[in-house]
Amino acid sequence: MNKKISISDILIIIIAVIALVFIFYSTKTNDNNTIKIQCNGDEYIYDLDTDRDIYLQGAIGEAHIIVKDSKIWMLESPCKNKICLKMKPIDQNGGFIACIPNKILITVENNKEVVVDDISR
Amino acid sequence: MISQDKKTRLIYLTAFALLLSSIEYLIPKPLPFLKIGLSNLPILLGSSFLPFYEIIILSISKSIVQNIISGTIISPFFIITLISTLIASTTMFVSYKIFKKATFIGISVIGAFINNIFQIILSAILIYGNSIFIALPLILSMGLITSIILGFFANLLDEKSEFINEAKALNLQDIDLLNNRKTTNSKKNIIITILAFSFIILSIFFEKLLYLSIILVFSYILQLTSKRKIKLSYPLVLLFSMILLSLFDKQGKVLFSYHSIEVTQEALFLYLRKAIRILIIISSSQSLVSTSIFSIDLVEKVFYLSSRFLDNFSKTKGSLINRIDKALLSEKNQ
Secondary structure: OOOOOOHHHHHHHHHHHHHHHHHHHHHHOOOOEEEEEEEOOEEEEEEOOOOEEEEEEOOOOEEEEEEEOOEEEEEEOOOOOOHHHHOOOEEOOEOEEEEOOOOEEEEEEEHHHHHHHHHHO | OOOHHHHHHHHHHHHHHHHHHHHHHHOOOOOOOOOOOHHHHHHHHHHHHOOHHHHHHHHHHHHHHHHHHHOOOOOHHHHHHHHHHHHHHHHHHHHHHHOOOOOHHHHHHHHHHHHHHHHHHHHHHHHHOHHHHHHHHHHHHHHHHHHHHHHHHHHHHHHHOHHHHHHHOOOOOOOOOOOOOOOOOHHHHHHHHHHHHHHHHHHHHOOOHHHHHHHHHHHHHHHHHOOOOOOOHHHHHHHHHHHHHHOOOOOEEEEEEEOOEEEEHHHHHHHHHHHHHHHHHHHHHHHHHHOHHHOOHHHHHHHHHHHHHHHHHHHOOOOHHHHHHHHHHHHHHO
């Protein structure tokens, strides 16, 4: 075995550096969408891509919110007019779901859109 | 089966790895996760002259003995070390055969890269969750630098070390273990074993932070009664890094926010729960190590030999390679 550093060594190191740069960029450009819920004065944050059931205590009672397949909608609400249950499920493209009697507002925040919003302000 | 000469060589190489991890422990580090990986040197050097099955045995015995010393033998950390070491040493063995012109520098870089990637993947699955991947670029670039240094060191050792030559020629002397075993209180050991295992099992079933903290307190009491020291630095680092990770995995009510940093309740509780579970498992594992259930003949020999090595290493003077060589060959000259 050749005792000093060889061309193969340098080649391996270069490949490792390239792999490193590639990994660095692939972990950086990972933008996920977050759900923001304003509920009776408090703020809640959830990941849009993880399915879950959310139960929140609003101004007049408990609301049941569903996150499934990167979409979010209201399933049950204690309010009288039930407008919030009829609103279309929202996803990463934006929009909102509101339940005014229960003081709940659901929005989806895309990390890219936040940047655009900041510039346009 | 495996011959006595080869068995002895594996014991020596494992003890060598232990000596190196104690040397690494003595080198001050700014951050706890910055490892030079000195203890992988025997596997790196061995990939050039050991047959494949001996590399595998060396990887397994190194992982076992290291985790017995750190007291993490019954914990996810052991599984992480074992699997990533096995995959990395297999890769090093194969790449030594493929890249015929590469020296230990190249082999070391490949080994460290694979080892670090699998450590992160496994610790994401078993301990931290996916948000640990943000640390991947940092750990991999640190690993690249330290593995190049390790490779240079391996080249030097391979060229100059008498011990490596003796190991290649299977010229090492078997060690006789004198009957210096401690008398152990078996009743106490049985109670410690049962309690430690029940703490680990209980920690899996309980969800509430309060109950988990109570179990943690009890496992620390057990650890104290089994006369293992409690290190405060590790739990603090773990708790801190878990809280840090929870910031990247936002879920639940916002407790506190400052610019884009938001502390969320569900995420915080989730990561605190993980941290306390790990602390319970480690503490119980520490108590288990104090009992004699791990005192197998081979392990005892490795411990005996490495303590002799360390003793000799601290007595000798000269260059690092010289000191290592003298320490390792001291048994032969006596």
